[in-house]
Amino acid sequence: MxxxxxxxxxxxxxxxxxxxxxxxxxxxxxxxxxxxxxxxxxxxxxxxxxxxxxxxxxxxxxxxxxxxxxxxxxxxxxxxxxxxxxxxxxxxxxxRPKEPEPEQGPGTQPEPKPERAPGTQPEPAPETPxxxxxxxxxxxxxxxxxxxxxxxxxxxxxTATGPPRIDRFTMPMRKLPRAMDGTRIAVVSDIHIGPLTGVDHARRITRVINSVNADLVCVVGDMVDGTVAQLGRFAAPLAEIESRRGTFFVTGNHEYYSGYAEWIDEVAELGMRPLRNERVEIAGLDLAGVNDLGGAEHGDAPDFARALGDRDPARPVVLMAHQPVAARDAAPFGVDLQISGHTHGGQMAPFNLLVRLEQPVVSGFGNVDGVPVYVTNGAGYWGPPVRVGAPPQVTVIELRAEN
Known part of the structure; x- marks a missing residue:
């Protein structure tokens, strides 16, 4: 209250x-x-x-x-x-008042004011300049x-209601197997399917994702702003997302406002694999996902040890975590790259200056406690259907093997 x-x-x-x-x-x-x-x-x-x-x-x-x-x-x-x-x-x-008029010379008489007729009201004084x-x-x-x-x-x-732009980034990884060199990860976050978006919003985003021919697609939270009953039909086009090695999903804070348990089942029906504080091994690369930090208030907290502990340190690991600040909890586990959203890139400049007070990276690449973090602007919008200085994005990260 x-x-x-x-x-x-x-x-x-x-x-x-x-x-x-x-x-x-x-x-x-x-x-x-x-x-x-x-x-x-x-x-x-x-x-x-x-x-x-x-x-x-x-x-x-x-x-x-x-x-x-x-x-x-x-x-x-x-x-x-x-x-x-x-x-x-x-x-x-x-x-500022003007300089006073020069005084009249000797012998000059001031101009007499006209007399007012009896019974008449005085004229209102004019407004001052x-x-x-x-x-x-x-x-x-x-x-x-x-x-x-x-x-x-x-x-x-x-800008906000148009198709998301493709943002490309190359990420070198020392431990990446040669067989995975050139792997393209399409990262999309903050789709925010809601009452304002309709079904065309998900269709536009799906078309952009499919245009990049990604090996992996990672949906890093805040996919919806409403229940499955309200928005399930609007999310249906996401079932058409194409990827060579799979599409994966982690919760964002807005899933916890929208009935996250039902959405976990729904995204699986749409062909996405939810990563619930867990990881999968993909041809020598670990892909891990943790629940959003906001899940702690709903009995569904992130568990970094479960998702990242007890793994082979010779393999590189990419972590899906909705909020960039989660990298501080992931740092002890030697994460090679964290991919996040949540910030919308600020969505409406100069609001991005305030976002920086909460999140260590607002948009693009940064380093948080030794963890490389890439933050995508998100493909949708929250609240006003307006984006200024932070266009909607689908980010394509190309992994490159170092010597």
Whole structure:
């Protein structure tokens, strides 16, 4: 409850700031300001209704407008915050009073003010130039922020809902058998099949995976955002994934929000082999998989010793683990490569800067406590159907034998 209260407070404060900058500062008191205020209040209510209702299977019709407003809200906030200092400087410079008029020479008489007829009301004093200038600046900033946020969000929707791009990486391995030299592993994560995606989402991803002619396909978690009953038909195209040596799956944190036990059975029906804290040997290469770290809260914790202990150290091992930070637990077992997702590459820049506070690698290749880790951006999206600075990916890792 405390977490929910904090989220609601943050949402409220963000909308209060947006109201101040987009409504209060740009509109004079009256009908227009009241309408603007009502719109901001309605949008503020829409956010928690969408985040809570959609996740629990309600108000699905709000998914698109609700999540699109979340993205617009985020980029309005970022743009307006970035404009605060320039706006303050411009306001001070533009509103600076002019030099006083020179005093009139001796003998000159001030121009008399016209007398007001008895019974008439005095004319209202005109607004000072400083107030008019502040209004112009406020409206200019609001228009610029609105156009910028709309443009970025539109670009992000097109990117997120398009086919994933193929990201290629070559990984040398000292212990890799010559027979496995050139092995291609297609890594896909964070497909996030959900109420917004429909069946075409899985079809697009399947086509991209099949286009790379992979030897192995590794689905490293967060495949779904809903139960088998809700989304089973949307996931059906994944059964058409092709690979020479098999398709494998490990859980992500979102499987534990979606009925993970049923999904374990379902992915097996789709032709994927779940690796449940276990490993398989493939022509001299060990492929291991651990349950997601979030599984601990559901009685399904990762077990690195079971997946990686008691194996032949002469064979290289590739570990499938949803979160990059899992490499810290895998480090004592001499992992040659960990493949992960979870971060979405940040999904909506500059959110990637916050992701880095939680995960040691946000996108691409990194080293965590001596473990080489490759993090794919993921092929789907969570929440807003928007990706900015982190396009959807299917990563192809080619293993190369060293001397």
């Amino acid at each position: 405390l977490f929910v209260a904090v989220i609601l407070l943050v949402i409220g404060l963000i909308h209060l700031y947006l109201w101040k900058r987009l409504v209060h500062d740009t509109l004079r008191p009256g009908t227009a300001r009241r309408i603007g205020t009502a719109i901001i209040v309605a949008l503020g209510v829409l956010v928690p209704v969408t985040l809570i209702g959609v996740r629990n299977g309600y108000v699905q019709w709000l998914s698109w407008p609700g999540y699109l407003w979340v993205a617009l809200m985020f980029y309005l906030l970022v743009t307006l915050a970035a404009l605060e200092i320039p706006r303050l400087l411009a306001t001070r410079l533009w509103a 400083a107030i008019e200038r502040r209004l112009v600046l406020a409206r200019g900033a609001a228009i610029f922020a609105g156009l910028t946020a709309a443009g970025i969000t539109g670009y992000g929707v097109r």
